[in-house]
Structures are given as C-alpha cells and as structure tokens.
Amino acid sequence: MTDTAVLRQRAPEQPPEPAPPRRARHVPAGLLRTARPRQWVKNVLVVAAPAAAGELFSAPALGRLALVFVLFTACAAAVYLVNDARDAEADRAHPVKRHRPVAAGQVPVPLAYAVGGVLGVLAPVLAARLCPPAVAALLTAYLAMQLAYCVSLKHVLVVDLAVVTTGFLMRAMIGGLALGIPLSRWFLITTGFGALFMVAAKRYSEAVQMADKEGATRALLTEYTTGYLRFVWQLAAGVAVLGYCLWAMEEGGVPHTSVLPWRQLSMVAFVLAVLRYAVFADRGTAGEPEDVVLRDRPLALIGVVWLAMYGLAVANW
Secondary structure (H helix, E strand, O other): OHHHHHHHHHHHHOOOOOHHHHHHHHHHHHHHHHOOHHHHHHHHHHHHHHHHHOOOOOHHHHHHHHHHHHHHHHHHHHHHHHHHHHOHHHHHOOOOHHHOOOOOOOOOHHHHHHHHHHHHHHHHHHHHHHOOHHHHHHHHHHHHHHHHHHHOHHHOOOHHHHHHHHHHHHHHHHHHHHHOOOOOHHHHHHHHHHHHHHHHHHHHHHHHHOOOOOOOOOHHHHOOOHHHHHHHHHHHHHHHHHHHHHHHHOOOOOOOOOOOOHHHHHHHHHHHHHHHHHHHHHHOOOOOHHHHHHHOHHHHHHHHHHHHHHHHHHHOO
C-alpha cells in the first residue's frame, strides 16, 4: 500500500508532456513540407515564354520573372495547404499520405487553412500592385480552378486531367504575360499537349503500379482503364511533337544568318526526348516528371542538347 501511494504521488510529478512544445517548434517545418518545396521546380516554367522569345537575359526581365515565380509558388503552396487540410481525415487512412504534416497532426488543420488563405489572398493582391493586370487575373483563375479541383473536380473523369494540364500551361503563360510578350499558338499547343502527355503518363503509371492494391491510390484511377490512359498519353505526345515541328518549320523558307538551322535541328532532340520519356510511360514508371528527367542520364543529356540548340536558334548564332 505504501509503494502504491508513493507511485500515485510521483505519477503527476513526471508527466511525459514535452511533446506539445516540440510539436510547436516543428510547425514551421511542417508548413514548409506541406507547401511541397520539391514541386516548386515546376514553376520554373514561368521563364518558358520569355526564353522562347529571346527576351530572358535582361535585368528588368529577370527581376519581373523572379517576382512572378515567387507569386506563383505562393499560390501553389496555398492550394497544397488547403488540399491537405481538407483531406486530412482521408489521408490518415492512406499508407503514404498519413505521413503528411497535417494528417500526422504536426500542423493543425485550422492553421493550414489560415496560412493557405493568407497566401491565396496575398499573392494576387501583390500581383495586381506590382505586375500587369493579366498576371493577377491568371493567378486568381489558377487559384479558383485548383481549389475547385480540391473540392470536386478531381473526382470528375477527364476534367481532372484537363485541370492539372491547365495548371502547367498557366505556368508557361504567366511569364509572357508579365513581360508583355505575345504567346505563339504553336508554343501554347506544344506546351499544353506536352503537359497532358506527362500528366496522363503519370496517371497511367499509378494505375499500373497500384492495379492490385485497392485503396492505395487516388480513387478516380479505378474509373480509368490503363488502355484509356495509354491512349491519352500517346495522343498527347503525338500532338506535342506535331506542334513543335510546325513551330520549328514555320520559318523553314526564311533565310537565316546562323551557322546551322538550329531551330529545325532542335526537332530531332525534342522528338528523342519524347520517345525516351515514353519508354518510362510504357513501363508504368513515369512518376513525377522532374524525377524522371533528373534520374535518367540519357534523357537529361538529350534535354541539355535540346536547350543548347534552342538557345542557339533564339540567339541566331
């Protein structure tokens, strides 16, 4: 009895409660993880249109593009925060997503909503004050579309593919809008269908890898067949290649002063890059586009060669 009494007296004196302060210290890191820093590389697409027009390398242009990159990143982070807060309960039942900071309890759901809301309001407001009106309008449209995707559109067949693809296309457009550069129709076609190719290839890979694992991936994949997703990425790859070739040959009959017709020669590298990426799509191993490109040395080398040819074409060397 005496030992029991002593234990009862000591129990309140040793509560294992240093966890809340530690969790509080980890909240900023959790917010950063929820904002998906690895995905920010996609926002480098904001330089696509200025680079295509040869108007990238000037101090004013680089400053404006850096600002647009930050604003688009803030909008994307806002969407990720709201999405994870909304899906917290479902994510806790997922074998991988349960480790996300919001689902794991590292970031409180109300805080994720609050930070996402602040970023979602602040970015378009700053864009309206510091950039052309079209930039603020596009950021607002991106936020509205992505939030609608989080709420319902991600459960609608085909529309979900279109929304994700449009997000990539908006990234590629916003740099041109920020600098007042007219956007070529071939640029938009190539970028749009190139994005659809990678999005559909990723979904196809998920469907192949998770075919025998019910509940381990997004529910909508059960509505798609692998045959349909294969058709989509093959169609998109074909249109992207056709659009790029038409762009490259658009000035085929115009005399050039460069050493070689780099614009036309870049078609070879572009087609090889698509064919190489399609190898991983066909195997069902085309996950995140940035992972595919960075992990495959031949594909990365082809990309460097294409960039060199494209740069020489723009510089007219």
